Structures are given as C-alpha cells and as structure tokens.
Amino acid sequence: MELELKNLTKDYNQHRAVDGINLKVSDGEFVVFLGPSGCGKTTTLMMTAGLIEPSAGEVFFNGKCVNTVHPKDREVGMVFQTYALYPHMTVFDNMTFSLKLQGVSTVERRKRAADVSQWLGLADLLERMPGELSGGQQQRVSVGRALIREPQLLLFDEPLSKRSA
Template identity: 55%
Template sequence: MAEVVLKKVEKVYPNGFKAVHGIDLHIKDGEFMVFVGPSGCAKSTTLRMVAGLEEITGGEIWIGDKCVNELPPKDRGIAMVFQNYALYPHMTVYDNMAFGLKLQKTPKDEIDRRVRDAAEKLEITDLLDRKPKEMSGGQRQRVAVGRAIVRDPDVFLFDEPLSNLDAKLRVSMRVRISQLHQQLKKEGKNPTTIYVTHDQVEAMTMGDRICVLNYGKIMQVDTPINLYAKPANKFVAGFIGAPAMNIHEAELIMDKDKIAVKVAGLVLHLPEAKAQKVKRYVGKKVWFGIRPEHIKSSETNPNKEEYVTGKITVVEQLGNEEFVYFHVSGTEYISRLDPMKVQGVAREKKYDFWFDLDKCHLFDFESEENISL
C-alpha cells in the first residue's frame, strides 16, 4: 500500500470557478481517511483528482513515491467504488469481479483465487453466479467493493458508496467496510483508504482521521474525537455533531469581577480556566457555542448556582434520550437529556437548565477560529 500526499492542489474550471483552493494533505500508509462536508464542498472533486478522473489545474498529487499528475487512472494503483455501483448488467458477479484482472492478463487460477477470497470476506460467495438485476442494492454494493479488493490496489477510493441504500443497510454496510479494512490490515495488506461521504455519522464511526471540507478548503483534519471535542472553528463545530451545537452571537463582559458571556439576555460566568484563555476578548463580540448534551437539567446538578429558565417548545423522545428545544429571550437552544434522570419535561412548560460552561466554546467573531481551546 502507499501514502497519498496532496501538495497545493487546485481545481479551476474553464469558466473561472475555483472549486479547490490549494489543498495540502498527507494521508498515511494504511490510514482510513474520510472526506466530509456539505454538498458542493469539493470532496468528490478532490477524490476524482486523486483517481485521475478529474484533471488538476495546480499542485501535485503523490501516491507512494510517484507524482501521478500525468498518469492515467489505470496506472495509479487505485481502485474506486462508486455511488451507483457501476456493475456490468450482462455479467455475473464472478465476471464483474474478475473483469479488471482479465484485462491485466492475470492467470486464471490467480483470478479465481482472488475472486473467491474477496467473495468470502464479503459473504457473497453464494451470489457469484447471479447478475446485478437479481440482487438488492446492498448486495450490489458488496460486489462493487469486492471488485475493488481483487485488484489489490495501493489505494482504495470510495465515493459516497452507501448513499443509495436505506438507513438499515447503510449501517450494516459501513460496519462491513470497517471490518474489511481491519481484516486486510491483519493480513498485512495495510490498505490506504479515502472515503467520501456527506453523512457525518459515517465519517465519525469509520475514519481514523477526518478531513472536513467547505467551499474547496480544508477546515480541519483530525481524529473523530478531537473534531467533536476540539473543533478548530465555528464551521466544524456546527457541522460535526447531531443535533448540531448551539451557536449564538454573544459578547464577553466583566460582571461581578468575573469574565462572563452575555448572550440573548443571559449572563453566564465562565470558569476561571476558560476565562483566562479568552480574557483578551473582553468587550468584544464573539460566537458562543455549547453542545446539546452540555445543557443539562437543573435536577441533575443541584450544586450549580446559575440556572437558565427556558420555555420548552418541542420534545423529541427517542427512548434512551430526548432532544428538548426551548427558548430563552427569543433565542432557541437544544438540550439532550436522559429521560430516566429528569422529571416534568413537557411542551409549553417552563423548565430550569444549567449550562456546563467548562465544555462551552468561544469563537472569534470575524475569523470564526476557536479562541477557547
């Protein structure tokens, strides 16, 4: 396998639109890297440039020790799995998986060994004689993955491979792909994988690291837990996490000799450690962010002095948790509560919450960079 390095990679279309803005990225040998971001952020365009399906207009792409800018896709040592499966409808599963190897004039016994080995890994051995129209979407996607595996590439590329599947199948397939990656590692193949998705749950559960993109720029590259707990900027904070982080315009002020956040009628005093990090912003506008699970019921922490009373507008009950939407001075917040630990949460009621300000985030109002890390 091989590392993938992007150096100042750009994509400018003939009409002058700049889709990718000088991306620098180092994907380590054997790493599972996920590209995630909203529609139009250039994640698929970047993947297609790595594959050689999209011409780059600036910078360099390296796979292993080769600069592949001028190499056609077939010579880059990559295998790609597409969103729409891209199977040959007139061929059996076996022939679909074997087709690329036949073009490479691989010996028949080696083709058979690779196809049956991949089919066993993906639990599709009993489908080898079927044609694509005789299978479900999930089965077809497994075949598409198997076709990539048999080529034994340096790099696997996945372009939103699960977006056409229903919710239950997406879960089972993302688990299968993650298991496959680990299994290949144990066999010493150390697969380098780039996986594109718009689904942050896929990104958080599958990636060794995640590259968050927006408008053709990298917002942050980090492990899933660091992206969630230590977002580098307001965009990452708002994009990663479901429900999304509560983010509102605020001002840092001095109140009772303490640094506090003044946000939509509330004055929230910051813990000393957090206050010291942002004291240079006192008197300035900032963005205040706090995740739903860090807005808690006052019942769960009776030692807290500062309660926030809000009027509940919606309660979404999910069994093991509930999302509570409430208003304070006309501003909406979302809280994630444990229904087993709280009482009396109901629509149109007033309820006392407390904000765990040790876990809040503050962002520069102009640059939107996180100033509280």
C-alpha cells in the first residue's frame, strides 16, 4: 500500500503537535520516525490510523483520501507502546477481538489465531490472561492482534521502548 501524508497538522488547543508533515511511502518501503519525546511521532501514527482527527491536511492510501474512513475500515494494524491488552480477556480473545466485532466467523478467527500465534511463538499461550505473561509475550500478543487483521499497513509506536538492552 502506498501512504501519503499531505500537510498533516494537529493542534491541541494552542499547541501545535504536528506541523504540516508531507511524506510519501511507496508500497513495500519501511519508514522510521525518529525524534525526541513530544515531537509528534505518536500523534502522526494515530492520525494515519484514523484514531485521532487531523486539524488540517490529508492522509492518502493508494491515492485515495481516507480522512473520513473509519479506523476499522482503513486496513491498518497498530501496535501501541503500552500494548493496550484487555486484562480480562485471554490471549486468544485479545488477538481476535477486532475480528469478532467485524463479524468474522469463529472458525475463521480460530484459524487466523492459530496461524499468527504459531508464527509469533504464542500457540501455547492462547488461553492465558495478559497478567500471566512476560512483557515480551504481551508485546507479541499486541503484534499478533495487529497482524491477525491482515493489514495493508502496519504501524508500531515506540516498538523498542520496553525492550531491555
């Protein structure tokens, strides 16, 4: 998927968090945003995913403006810095929750969970709760939750922030 950000801007009251970013990423490219804390990296990812609305500018996927497209329909997977796992749900339920909301059958959810969890080394952990997992395992569950949707674009917010050196 080709991604293009045109003059993407986000203001919070009197503070400009993102100031007119222009970026074009071709299909298959890998891009990293680097910068100090508070410079707008997370805000830019959240606008790209549709989780927050830009104050100005546009987000394009394959040449189509997606500013008004609901996040669940953007074909974007996002892995959050905090993992954002539901503590009362099993690993399986965390990974497949968005599929369930989209009406994907139980059989298909189980198949996708089996495939993704095998690939991420989580197959033996599907019935565990997040609180029973190590930080690295929780991070893999968060990655699995993003991958299970088979996204065209995968966004990671601070993917190394909780990793030990």
